[in-house]
Amino acid sequence: MLASARRVAALALLASVVLLGAPACGQRADTGMPSQAASDTDPGAIAFAVMTQFSRTVGPRPADSWGEIRAREFVFHAFQQYGYEPVLQEFIAEEAGKTLHSGNVIVLKPGESGETLVVGAHLDGVKGSAGALDNASGIGALIETAARLADMTTPYTVAFVAFGAEEPGLLGSQHYLEAMSGVERRAIRGMVNLDGVAGGEVLYAYGEEGKGSWLLGDLLTIADRLGIELATDTVLQVTPPVSRGVGYEVAGDHIPFAGRGIPVAGFVAAKADLMAARESFYPMNTRADTMATLRKEYPGQARRQLRDVVRVLEVALTSKLAKQ
Secondary structure, eight states: OHHHHHHHHHHHHHHHHHHTOOOOTTOOOOOSSHHHHHHTSOTTHHHHHHHHHIIIIIOOOOSSSHHHHHHHHHHHHHHHHTTOOOEEEEEEEEETTEEEEEEEEEEEEOOSSSOEEEEEEEOOOOTTOOOIIIIIHHHHHHHHHHHHHTTSOOSSEEEEEEESOOTTTSHHHHHHHHTSOHHHHHTEEEEEEESSOSSSSEEEEEEBSSGGGHHHHHHHHHHHHHTOOOBOOGGGOBOSSOSSOOSSSSOOTTHHHHHTTOOEEEEEEEOSOGGGGGGGGTTTTSTTOSHHHHHHHSTTHHHHHHHHHHHHHHHHHTSOOOOO
């Protein structure tokens, strides 16, 4: 009974993000005590509600479109609901001979030190796709994790970033790093990417080979301690020197960080067989990427995988990490 009431409260709170309307960026929404509401819900419940609403109400959101603008507004006001003061970082970039206007939504959770951990998820998608797996799932995990940490003490400053224009070429994450000073970049101790994290057959964790492998190692250790099964596969590993690829066709926003020598890790939900190229990540980047498809393919997996990702992240971001 209590669990059901908590789920209803979480859904009602998320619905208010949409129903409150769209105050101008920089104008704070009336949040009440959203972080307390987040801590009272079961892990993954808010993330699943966000994933559902984001994919259904925002819909297709290719870079430099009205859909992507709606996505930024959704994320901006969701962060406000949980007591944060988000910043919209707009940018113009060139890719494949086209000029694109996009933006990142950024919130900072001050920690006990100036060392920063970046947790990112891209908010755009491909044309014609609701993008439930890719990447409403990542946005859901990002927002719930931020909500749960709002009133917690963290050993590091945490930057929660919803990146724009990932699909055309990782443009938002590249701009995020390029806009920083050298001091700010050197303060980044690691980056965790949330891209397609819920709705597949198996939940994977991936990371960097070499000296940055400690970040993946910490995530796997935490998962093991929590009794959460995370798969790994060499297909997903980031092998220095890094340019754009990660061993599978669709690169992610962790790549610009890895290219600058910043340790990276991430989560992705995919099929047990990763050797089938794009089919391994179905329905990613297709019109079939809807909540209905995910329920049909793997019933209940999206909820379970969001729960697992949120639980691991909450422990990781409130703990001292290895930092080898």
